Amino acid sequence: MYDGILAETTTISGHGGELIEAYFARPLGPGPFGSVVVIHHLPGYDAATKEIARHFATLGFVALMPNLYSRDAPGALPDDAAALVRAQGGVPDDRLVGDVAGAAAYLRSLPNTNGKIGVIGYCSGGRQSFLAATSLKLDAAVDCYGAFIVGAVPEGMPLKAGPIVDRTPLLSCPLLGLFGLEDKYPSPEHVLELQQALEAAGKTYEFNSYPDTGHGFFASDRPSYRPAAATEGWKRIEDFFTRYLGD
């Protein structure tokens, strides 16, 4: 546990070499540290997700969260930017992958990192974490209740992103999945289908599904928060990243 951390906004090269904003939190010390790319949820580059990045720094990881809405609404408040991006239909998959690739390259270039990169996302970011880990060479990936990795998007939902379970053979790293048994997207059936795809592809994975828990159980500022699942989930994440991102 690192009490001393440094967190600030920086600028990185994202998809297509475009400069985008990113929140950068790291432990004070010489390292070398493992690194984590944090993918923010649909509500945006907000205070709650910045807190997650800072928590990773206290756990001894260098964390970087690209602002996926940098291009769409530069300088806007996170909720205003999220509203604009929603009206536009969300973030395109290829741009997401490019932004995560840019964040990973930034982290690898730092003198106090060990070159190992993990990715984590929550909610819509859970699917995007899986997408990144099946598109880029990474060392560990965490999917926290990501919807639409499996399962068709319901009719009338203007989601640009479709199911991506067919990308499972491309997964480049171990996957940790954390889910709620009361969730509908992803439902336990969706989680089982993803698990079967991982088995069929011979991938390394660890899944945990919590009882009496629905979607968004890590979000401590929302009614969906489930302290027992969130506390246990954080331990799983720390253990997983320590194993795969440590020296």
Added chain:
Amino acid sequence: MCTYITKTLAASGSAKGQPDWFNVTDVSVYFDHPVHAQAGHTVNIDLRNPMLGPSARVAAELTADSARALAHAILEILDEAPAGLT
């Protein structure tokens, strides 16, 4: 879940935002996680003018029951308005 359930429509009118009133050109209505309301999902309404930037927005997050009641009230008000004014 992030539902992404969204409807957008062109609109004409005004809304009072920060720092002042602005002309409304677009409305987004969606059912998803709120930013502020203490509920898992709410009906979220954004009155917007994208030409003025992302901050030209008046936002409301209403529980499903509240949103239905508001929708009914709007329709009832329009039905009760004198003929020829609407």
